[in-house]
Amino acid sequence: MANKRTFVNINGIVLLDKPQDISSNKALQTVRFLYSAKKAGHTGALDPLATGLLPICFGEATKFSQFLLDADKTYQVTAKLGERTTTSDSEGEVVETRDVTCDEMQIRQMVENFIGVQDQQPSIYSALKYQGKPLYFYARQGIDVPRPIRQIEIFSITVDEIALPNVKMTVHCSKGTYIRTLVDDLGEKLGCGAHVIQLRRTQVTGFDGLPMFDLPTLQAMSEAELADKLLPMDAGIQHIPVIQLTDELADRFSNGQRIKWLEGDLGTYRVYRESTNSMLGVAELEENRNLQPKRLVSQN
Numbered sequence: 001m002a003n004k005r006t007f008v009n010i011n012g013i014v015l016l017d018k019p020q021d022i023s024s025n026k027a028l029q030t031v032r033f034l035y036s037a038k039k040a041g042h043t044g045a046l047d048p049l050a051t052g053l054l055p056i057c058f059g060e061a062t063k064f065s066q067f068l069l070d071a072d073k074t075y076q077v078t079a080k081l082g083e084r085t086t087t088s089d090s091e092g093e094v095v096e097t098r099d100v101t102c103d104e105m106q107i108r109q110m111v112e113n114f115i116g117v118q119d120q121q122p123s124i125y126s127a128l129k130y131q132g133k134p135l136y137f138y139a140r141q142g143i144d145v146p147r148p149i150r151q152i153e154i155f156s157i158t159v160d161e162i163a164l165p166n167v168k169m170t171v172h173c174s175k176g177t178y179i180r181t182l183v184d185d186l187g188e189k190l191g192c193g194a195h196v197i198q199l200r201r202t203q204v205t206g207f208d209g210l211p212m213f214d215l216p217t218l219q220a221m222s223e224a225e226l227a228d229k230l231l232p233m234d235a236g237i238q239h240i241p242v243i244q245l246t247d248e249l250a251d252r253f254s255n256g257q258r259i260k261w262l263e264g265d266l267g268t269y270r271v272y273r274e275s276t277n278s279m280l281g282v283a284e285l286e287e288n289r290n291l292q293p294k295r296l297v298s299q300n
Contacts (some may be wrong), residue, residue, distance in 0.1 A: 010037045011059035012230035015212035018046050027215070031056050035216055035226060043068035043204070043236070047087050047180075052076075052201035053212050063295045064282060067206075068236045072155065074172045074203035077196055079183040084193035088123050088180035097283040098192045104162050110189050111169065114182065117153045122178050150179045162202040166197070206236035206272035215273065233297070234270060234279050241267075243283070244274040254280055254299050259291040268294075 014035070020025045032040040041062040042053045052075075057065050063224040082100045085092035102110075130138065130145045138145045153174040161168040171179060180196050187194025213229060221229070243261065245253055250273040253259050257291040266287060271280045 005033075005036055006139065007036050007038045009034055009039075009059055010230070011061055011233050013058070013061050013233065014056050014218075014226075014229055014233050015207060015210055015230070016054045016056050016218070017212040017214040018051055018217060020051050021048055023048050024054060027054060028056055030215060031218065032058075034221075041065050043071075044073075044175075047089065047091075047199065049091055049201040050201065052199075053204055053207070054201070054202060055207065056234060057233075058230070059233070060297050063297070064233065064237055065239070067282070068204065070172055070175050071205040071236070072172065073177070073201060073205070074170065075179050076160075076168070076170050076198075076200045076202055077183065078180050078198035079167045079169065079186065079194045079199045081167065081187060081190065081194045083165075083195055084184065085195045086280060087195075088184040089196040089199070092195070097194050100165050100190075100192045100269070102190045107162060107167060107190065108159050110186065111157050111159055113189070114186065115154050117151060119149045120152045120176075120178060120181055120185075121147050121149045123184070125183050138254060146156060150176050154182070167194075170202075172203075204236070206239060207231075210235075230277075237270060237282070240270045240282070243269045243271050243285075244277075245271060245280070247275055249275065250274070250280055253283070253291070253293060254296060256293050256296065258293070259283075260289060261285055262289055262292040294296050 014031065016027060016031055018024065024042050028040060028042045035058060037058045039059050039062060041057050041066045043057060046052065046054055055068055082098055083094050086092050086094040150158050154177070155172040158170040159167065160170055171182065183194050183196050210231070218226065241264070243264070245259070249259050253271060261295055264285060269283050269285060271283050272278060273280055279297050282294050284292045284294055286292055
């Protein structure tokens with residue numbers, strides 16, 4: 001009988017280069033098994049079609065995944081003009097075919113119109129939840145449900161290559177942006193329809209310049225090598241300012257108590273024990289100058 005795998009407490013983050021054609025959850029569970037980690041989570045799902053950066057959080061790092069979900073992201077996308085599909089990507093069925101009559105200049109000009117703050121309605125095939133179930137659950141049954149319109153921001157779009165009917169672009173956008181919806185909207189504005197045929201996430205703010213690893217590379221690593229690839233639990237939130245506490249205040253904060261703090265602007269802070277530079281959690285400095293714990297790191 002094979003030895004039963006023992007799962008252990010691990011804290012940290014590994015940057016996975018997710019392969020195509022598997023779900024983010026499948027990728028997560030594969031990496032979790034490699035690390036024998038008791039607790040793991042990812043920071044924003046990628047479609048099975050999509051590849052690229054998927055931060056995997058272990059242990060205490062999962063407590064800060066929401067801050068990574070809120071981060072800006074960058075994608076490389078290839079859109080195929082002339083065809084619209086049910087899912088706005090190549091995994092769906094083609095529902096409309098139209099001639100591509102626009103030229104390169106018209107495409108570049110139209111793309112520029114999408115830069116800035118705008119409202120976007122997510123695809124019915126997205127993982128956004130309605131009454132506890134993802135929208136695609138209803139879409140596959142032909143059930144129409146409300147889809148909230150959300151405000152997003154496109155910081156920049158670069159047209160990298162045009163080889164009609166394909167257009168390759170790099171998109172830097174805010175949280176909550178659906179690239180499939182962006183491409184579908186672009187196709188409608190151009191009058192020919194469009195869908196995504198390739199999508200890759202290249203960057204998540206907070207992990208700029210850090211290497212990511214594909215599954216075969218991680219699977220070939222020893223236990224020590226895997227451990228060496230782990231980033232600290234606060235790696236993705238370095239943009240949040242820091243407050244250092246004395247041992248006395250750190251003990252109170254770690255027990256969930258508010259701390260009176262008179263310095264700095266109101267807002268979110270990373271909180272550390274000054275004597276050891278160990279992270280205690282994330283807190284909100286409120287108008288009454290109370291430092292209110294929001295996410296605490298277990299000190300066990």
